[in-house]
Amino acid sequence: MKMLFDFFPIILFFAAFKLSGNDMIVATQVGIAATFLQVAIHWLRHRRFEKMHLITLALISVFGGITIYLDNPLYIQWKTTILEWVFALAFLGSHYIGKDNFVKRMMGKALTAPDSVWAKLNFAWVGFFTLMGFINIYVIYNFSQEAWVNFKTFGMLGLTFVFIIAQGVMLSRYVDSNQVDSENNDKVE
Structure with missing residues (x-):
């Protein structure tokens, strides 16, 4: 929801x-x-x-x-790139400012992973957001407005889901099955 x-x-x-x-x-x-x-x-x-x-x-x-x-319409199209790059900068900054980077702050309560893994995942998001900004620019200047709207709505969303799934696969080895079992047992009781 x-x-x-x-x-x-x-x-x-x-x-x-x-x-x-x-x-x-x-x-x-x-x-x-x-x-x-x-x-x-x-x-x-x-x-x-x-x-x-x-x-x-x-x-x-x-x-x-x-x-x-x-x-x-060019300005609203560029908003997408600027937003992606703002997120990239925020994730990058979170690596150097504060105790934990954004990825660890969001998922650290659910998973236990070495700091090097959290850093790799955080930098992967920096790269992803940066790349998405450049892809948006490419689509703006090489395709029609209709194609851009379709890409913004479905393409960017689809690429984001694929990226999240890939990160989930990478993080799956750090899920503690005993913790998941105990949480499921607590819900049953």
Whole structure:
């Protein structure tokens, strides 16, 4: 359910693009409104903001606003690259700032792995986000707007899932089956 909530602005952007006859300005307006709605709903439900939602809101407001004002879709297309690179920098910075990098902070409670593994996974995310930013630029300048919207909606999501699965396979050797069994037994009782 959380994943659907996190992706609903993208889904609405895609739907607005298709339903408006491939009008990027309409899709951008819907994307901005959906992102504001996402942040507001999250605040009302949890009384806190998620950093990812706020970063996305800031970027879509700025780049989407420029897109609408100048009637030039290129700015909203570049927002995706900027967001990917912001994430890459954040993951990179987390390796040098703080006790644990982002990957270990997110998954360290569920798995026990050597610090070298957490570092490799964190740097893999840095590389992944950086590469995704460059792929987005390639698609922007070598394909139609419709192809870019399809890539943004399905291609980037699909590549992200493949990357997550690959990391899951790598991390699977660090899952403690005794811990999983005891957690399952606790749920049964």
